[in-house]
């Protein structure tokens with residue numbers, strides 16, 4: 409069976425994780441709501457990921473809601489010591505599958521308890537505060553109140569490390585005045601490059617940058633140039649997009665999401681792709697071509 413290399417890692421809090429991880433959002437039902445079509449397949453994806461050496465899984469109790477965490481628990485509990493499960497709080501789901509902000513201190517506390525219960529954990533290793541506003545683009549605004557609530561949960565030992573999601577550089581600075589931030593999870597991929605400067609700034613601080621939608625998310629990346637380059641290096645476009653992210657900066661941890669074992673295997677194998685300077689530069693130029 410394929411195994412991820414052990415030497416390509418980055419720090420996440422006080423742990424080191426492999427830079428190729430797994431995002432569990434696709435394990436809930438359609439629209440990230442309700443149960444998966446095939447629960448056995450969802451369990452199989454998680455077990456295969458771990459068997460291949462994945463030690464970083466991204467989740468949230470608002471996926472499903474509750475469903476994704478319950479599937480993770482069913483598939484993997486008791487968890488190996490090496491596994492870092494990162495979760496996120498800051499939203500709840502409406503009856504109609506909508507994503508509603510839940511940023512009040514009591515709602516954040518409730519979300520931490522929901523995650524603890526459904527994952528069967530006594531403390532959460534990393535919790536990302538998911539800032540709402542525009543769905544996939546950060547919007548300025550103070551996050552002081554939310555950060556104080558998280559800092560309190562950290563002091564109580566329910567949360568070990570704090571991360572941020574869907575945030576601006578200014579919000580990161582504001583948060584860092586309240587508590588240490590170990591990772592940032594924003595929308596970023598080969599084509600969506602708004603955070604280029606932020607990725608580099610976080611690398612300087614040794615903070616992990618974890619792009620969400622690494623493959624384009626709900627509308628997977630499509631580009632003739634990407635397909636052409638992928639063909640020349642003997643990889644699929646999705647593998648090539650992941651390889652570009654892994655080459656982009658050492659602080660990038662990837663969490664591609666899939667509900668399929670076949671796609672999981674394809675994605676994990678991207679960790680073995682070595683891009684020449686020339687191919688990297690060609691991939692790097694695609695975003696400017698698609699603007």
Ligand SMILES: NC(=O)c1ccc[n+]([C@@H]2O[C@H](COP(=O)([O-])OP(=O)(O)OC[C@H]3O[C@@H](n4cnc5c(N)ncnc54)[C@H](OP(=O)(O)O)[C@@H]3O)[C@@H](O)[C@H]2O)c1
Pocket residue numbers: 430431432433434466467496538573574593594619620621622623624625626628646647663664665666667668670671672674675
């Ligand atoms: N912080 C946030 O606000 C936020 C937002 C979104 C996501 N996330 C996190 O980021 C993770 C990754 O994002 P994502 O899952 O939304 O998007 P993604 O990884 O960019 O793409 C997932 C989509 O690509 C498909 N896919 C995956 N591998 C493929 C392959 N090899 N070939 C063809 N299609 C493939 C998946 O379908 P199949 O299931 O059919 O493979 C799914 O439709 C999530 O799982 C979640 O943990 C966080």
